[in-house]
Amino acid sequence: MMLRICTLLIATSGLLGASAIDGFDFSDPDLADRYRELLAELRCPKCLNESLASSGAPIARDLRRTVRRLLEDGATDDDVRVHLQERYGDFVLYDPEFRMTNWPLWAIPPLLLLVAIVVVGRVGLFRRRAPLDDRERERIARLLEDDP
Amino acid sequence: MNRARLFIPVALFVVLASFLYLGFTLRDPHELPSALIDKPFPDFDLPILGRPGERASLEDLVGERRLVNVWATWCPTCLAEHAELGRIAEETGISLVGINYKDDPHAASQWLTRHGDPYDFNIVDVAGDFGVELGVYGAPETFLLDADGIIRYKRVGDVNEGIWREELQPAMAALGPPP
Numbered sequence: 001m002m003l004r005i006c007t008l009l010i011a012t013s014g015l016l017g018a019s020a021i022d023g024f025d026f027s028d029p030d031l032a033d034r035y036r037e038l039l040a041e042l043r044c045p046k047c048l049n050e051s052l053a054s055s056g057a058p059i060a061r062d063l064r065r066t067v068r069r070l071l072e073d074g075a076t077d078d079d080v081r082v083h084l085q086e087r088y089g090d091f092v093l094y095d096p097e098f099r100m101t102n103w104p105l106w107a108i109p110p111l112l113l114l115v116a117i118v119v120v121g122r123v124g125l126f127r128r129r130a131p132l133d134d135r136e137r138e139r140i141a142r143l144l145e146d147d148p
Numbered sequence: 149m150n151r152a153r154l155f156i157p158v159a160l161f162v163v164l165a166s167f168l169y170l171g172f173t174l175r176d177p178h179e180l181p182s183a184l185i186d187k188p189f190p191d192f193d194l195p196i197l198g199r200p201g202e203r204a205s206l207e208d209l210v211g212e213r214r215l216v217n218v219w220a221t222w223c224p225t226c227l228a229e230h231a232e233l234g235r236i237a238e239e240t241g242i243s244l245v246g247i248n249y250k251d252d253p254h255a256a257s258q259w260l261t262r263h264g265d266p267y268d269f270n271i272v273d274v275a276g277d278f279g280v281e282l283g284v285y286g287a288p289e290t291f292l293l294d295a296d297g298i299i300r301y302k303r304v305g306d307v308n309e310g311i312w313r314e315e316l317q318p319a320m321a322a323l324g325p326p327p
Contacts (some may be wrong), residue, residue: 018257045180045283045285046285046286058250059276059279059284059285060273062276062277062279063280065277066277066280085183086183086184087183087184087281087282087283088183088281088283088285089180089181089182089183089260089283091180091181104190107303115160
């Protein structure tokens with residue numbers, strides 16, 4: 001009996017944790033989905049790498065409340081992103097838009113990939129090797145024979 | 149084979165390493181560039197600390213340049229900068245306005261009695277919603293407003309002597325002589 005209770009507690013503890021973060025119950029399930037998606041792609045300004053959904057910082061809680069209020073007032077997802085970006089800057093966006101000031105952010109990864117492809121190509125992974133000529137074959141045969 | 153080519157990976161490494169070195173050392177990654185510089189201070193309608201029934205709004209800030217300081221009793225750094233803010237307000241005559249952020253107003257009043265009250269008045273933001281409007285992510289934060297209510301400078305962290313000399317004083321001087 002004790003074991004069963006423990007199992008039940010352990011099994012439901014995850015649910016409790018999740019509801020502590022969600023906190024709010026929306027009347028509209030669509031709104032709740034959008035809320036969760038937005039929280040996952042917005043970054044907590046106090047934390048270096050945590051989304052609003054996962055952070056326990058007080059500021060993250062305030063921002064979750066803000067996101068909820070905006071959604072309930074009929075804001076679109078973009079409205080919410082812009083609202084937070086205007087106040088906290090690009091830092092809060094995990095997926096910032098392309099602008100003249102942040103082009104290296106977008107340009108460097110494909111550039112590095114290109115460099116990697118060129119280097120790998122040069123090193124010869126994809127190059128067909130020329131077949132051995134007779135002299136080379138003879139030399140290999142000799143080397144193999146010499147091997148004790 | 150061209151020998152110089154062998155150094156390309158080393159060169160790439162040096163470039164990457166220097167970027168990482170600068171990125172990790174030159175600036176504190178916790179410090180966000182403020183998105184509100186040269187933007188108008190947001191409007192608000194909030195109670196004034198220690199004056200029951202009285203409320204303040206943006207109108208009460210416009211018309212004079214102000215230092216707006218976000219503080220709380222739970223914030224040790226706020227206490228650390230308290231004396232310096234008081235000195236700046238006294239010596240320059242700039243109006244210092246507080247935002248008591250996510251705090252217990254009663255404790256805040258006691259704190260001011262104990263440590264001195266250099267503020268013209270304090271705006272009470274118990275829930276922290278006005279803090280979000282201001283892009284506040286930790287106390288203390290200090291804003292310099294010109295007489296039109298435009299944010300001209302923002303400091304995240306304590307205002308100490310060095311910050312005063314290096315940043316705040318020049319920012320105030322850049323506003324020109326007081327109107």
